[in-house]
Amino acid sequence: xxxxxxxxxxxxxxxxxxxxxxxxxxxxxxxxxxxxxxxxxxxxxxxxxxxxxxxxxxxxxxxxxxxxxxxxxxxxxxxxxxxxxxxxxxxxxxxxxxxxxxxxxxxxxxxxxxxxxxxxxxxxxxxxxxxxxxxxxxxxxxxxxxxxxxxxxxxxxxxxxxxxxxxxxxxxxxxxxxxxxxxxxxxxxxxxxxxxxxxxxxxxxxxxxxxxxxxxxxxxxxxxxxxxxxxxxxxxxxxxxxxxxxxxxxxxxxxxxxxxxxxxxxxxxxx
Amino acid sequence: xxxxxxxxxxxxxxxxxxxxxxxxxxxxxxxxxxxxxxxxxxxxxxxxxxxxxxxxxxxxxxxxxxxxxxxxxxxxxxxxxxxxxxxxxxxxxxxxxxxxxxxxxxxxxxxxxxxxxxxxxxxxxxxxxxxxxxxxxxxxxxxxxxxxxxxxxxxxxxxxxxxxxxxxxxxxxxxxxxxxxxxxxxxxxxxxxxxxxxxxxxxxxxxxxxxxxxxxxxxxxxxxxxxxxxxxxxxxxxxxxxxxxxxxxxxxxxxxxxxxxxxxxxxxxxxxxxxxxxxxxxxxxxxxxxxxxxxxxxxxxxxxxxxxxxxxxxxxxxxx
Numbered sequence: 028x029x030x031x032x033x034x035x036x037x038x039x040x041x042x043x044x045x046x047x048x049x050x051x052x053x054x055x056x057x058x059x060x061x062x063x064x065x066x067x068x069x070x071x072x073x074x075x076x077x078x079x080x081x082x083x084x085x086x087x088x089x090x091x092x093x094x095x096x097x098x099x100x101x102x103x104x105x106x107x108x109x110x111x112x113x114x115x116x117x118x119x120x121x122x123x124x125x126x127x128x129x130x131x132x133x134x135x136x137x138x139x140x141x142x143x144x145x146x147x148x149x150x151x152x153x154x155x156x157x158x159x160x161x162x163x164x165x166x167x168x169x170x171x172x173x174x175x176x177x178x179x180x181x182x183x184x185x186x187x188x189x190x191x192x193x194x195x196x197x198x199x200x201x202x203x204x205x206x207x208x209x210x211x212x213x214x215x216x217x218x219x220x221x222x223x224x225x226x227x228x229x230x231x232x233x234x235x236x237x238x239x240x241x242x243x244x245x246x247x248x249x250x251x252x253x254x255x256x257x258x259x260x261x262x263x264x265x266x267x268x269x270x271x272x273x274x275x276x277x278x279x280x281x282x283x284x285x286x287x288x289x290x291x292x293x294x295x296x297x298x
Numbered sequence: 299x300x301x302x303x304x305x306x307x308x309x310x311x312x313x314x315x316x317x318x319x320x321x322x323x324x325x326x327x328x329x330x331x332x333x334x335x336x337x338x339x340x341x342x343x344x345x346x347x348x349x350x351x352x353x354x355x356x357x358x359x360x361x362x363x364x365x366x367x368x369x370x371x372x373x374x375x376x377x378x379x380x381x382x383x384x385x386x387x388x389x390x391x392x393x394x395x396x397x398x399x400x401x402x403x404x405x406x407x408x409x410x411x412x413x414x415x416x417x418x419x420x421x422x423x424x425x426x427x428x429x430x431x432x433x434x435x436x437x438x439x440x441x442x443x444x445x446x447x448x449x450x451x452x453x454x455x456x457x458x459x460x461x462x463x464x465x466x467x468x469x470x471x472x473x474x475x476x477x478x479x480x481x482x483x484x485x486x487x488x489x490x491x492x493x494x495x496x497x498x499x500x501x502x503x504x505x506x507x508x509x510x511x512x513x514x515x516x517x518x519x520x521x522x523x524x525x526x527x528x529x530x531x532x533x534x535x536x537x538x539x540x541x542x543x544x545x546x547x548x549x550x551x552x553x554x555x556x557x558x559x560x561x562x563x564x565x566x567x568x569x570x571x572x573x574x575x576x577x578x579x580x581x582x583x584x585x586x587x588x589x590x591x592x593x594x595x596x597x598x599x600x601x602x603x604x605x606x607x608x609x610x611x612x613x614x615x616x617x618x
Contacts, residue, residue: 040409041407044403044406044407047406048392048395048403051394051395051399052394052395055394055395055435056394126390126392126393127386127388127389127390127391128390128391128392130356130384130386130388130390131384131386131390131451131452132407133355133356134354134355134356134379134382134384135379135407135408135455136376136377136379136380137407292356292357292358
């Protein structure tokens with residue numbers, strides 16, 4: 028159908044326009060992206076140099092210690108990078124919703140969702156940039172990945188999926204929030220989830236009740252998949268399937284949720 | 299295409315909107331001819347913005363038939379959106395982008411033919427006196443510049459019906475006059491239809507062919523500025539009294555529109571001509587009341603409401 032295909036091409040064109048808008052924002056006000064890369068780098072240094080010696084011994088095995096811990100903790104830090112960036116997205120979406128320009132977009136004959144897809148795509152690019160920075164620093168402090176080119180491509184693919192899903196979730200949370208402050212707080216659990224999983228320490232070192240949660244929450248398969256690909260530390264098969272499944276569910280659910288919240292009516296406070 | 303010469307640009311019947319028990323719009327009927335300026339006059343909270351939001355597809359009415367630029371607002375929202383431009387009372391520009399980028403954003407979203415985009419943007423920057431500031435972020439613009447950029451963005455797609463929701467609220471007098479000039483040119487040169495909301499009788503008088511007065515969700519009067527003024531009268535006189543006794547005596551005996559007990563000031567309905575002022579002064583003299591200050595004023599929104607409803611706009615936020 029021509030109407031359906033023209034609708035889709037409209038949606039792509041409008042999303043591309045909105046993406047350009049987002050990238051202009053980033054270039055003009057780079058504070059958010061610098062925070063999104065800077066915070067995880069600080070965590071990385073903190074975990075490697077302050078806690079790494081002690082935590083690394085707990086990993087056991089012949090190579091236990093700080094050097095082993097760097098390799099262990101990097102996937103967790105990368106996911107903290109994704110979460111930090113997604114929190115930034117929630118803030119910028121919430122800020123955007125307070126601006127009159129969004130009301131203008133709603134009165135225009137454009138693909139409505141494009142405002143949000145622009146945010147998501149912009150955030151995806153920013154997050155990949157942050158992850159590159161964080162990985163670069165990790166290499167400098169002793170991270171020794173064993174991944175070959177195929178593994179690296181798989182890592183990039185998995186990270187795009189995870190970021191896409193987590194970012195849509197944060198966009199939905201931002202639409203749910205009535206204020207920018209709430210939008211900044213709602214994604215907080217995402218920052219903590221990599222820690223209550225296999226991000227910082229193996230889950231079998233946790234008490235049973237916590238371990239149960241840690242094993243079944245989505246960040247653990249995310250982390251295990253990355254760890255398997257990057258350092259061959261764990262087999263990737265099951266966790267990769269789980270990770271991709273989680274991504275699909277979170278992305279689709281959050282997309283529909285965000286769209287519903289965006290399309291709801293918002294009478295202005297003044298009238 | 300609906301080039302509607304001689305037809306209505308906007309026709310609505312029996313529009314209703316309520317939020318819970320609070321009825322915001324209670325049966326609005328309007329018929330606005332193509333190429334005219336229509337002003338909806340009312341204080342804050344009268345329902346002006348709600349009506350604009352309904353007609354510009356932002357929110358749904360509970361009931362009513364609405365056609366804008368020949369399209370049904372409920373059934374063909376995208377056709378309506380393609381035909382309208384909206385400049386709200388809150389700035390609808392992207393503060394992070396420059397003026398030029400804001401306009402290009404509109405040109406891209408409206409999918410103007412590519413070669414035309416830059417040309418159209420340059421033309422609008424010139425027309426709205428924004429060439430010098432084109433490369434500065436909109437965040438650095440003054441209120442007047444921001445409002446001009448806002449309107450320029452609305453015009454990128456050459457809309458046929460333009461909604462201007464309180465286009466001069468918060469502007470200084472000079473910027474307000476500039477806006478008025480721009481709005482007049484729009485009608486004269488582009489042949490667009492303008493739906494304007496305002497709290498200022500003067501603004502409606504300056505710009506509109508027809509004015510409707512919105513009061514608590516109902517249209518309490520409709521007509522040309524001249525017809526409306528005939529109903530309203532010549533304006534009012536404000537009197538500030540030297541003492542409380544005089545103030546209270548006058549408040550009981552005169553035709554008071556509104557009062558300010560703290561400032562001991564009364565607003566008296568009056569034609570404002572020499573004879574009626576003399577009559578008033580004679581009455582004050584006979585009652586031996588001392589007046590500190592007397593001012594004769596042109597009619598404003600309070601006078602309109604006093605004349606039309608017998609009540610000043612006291613329970614609502616006072617118009618400036």
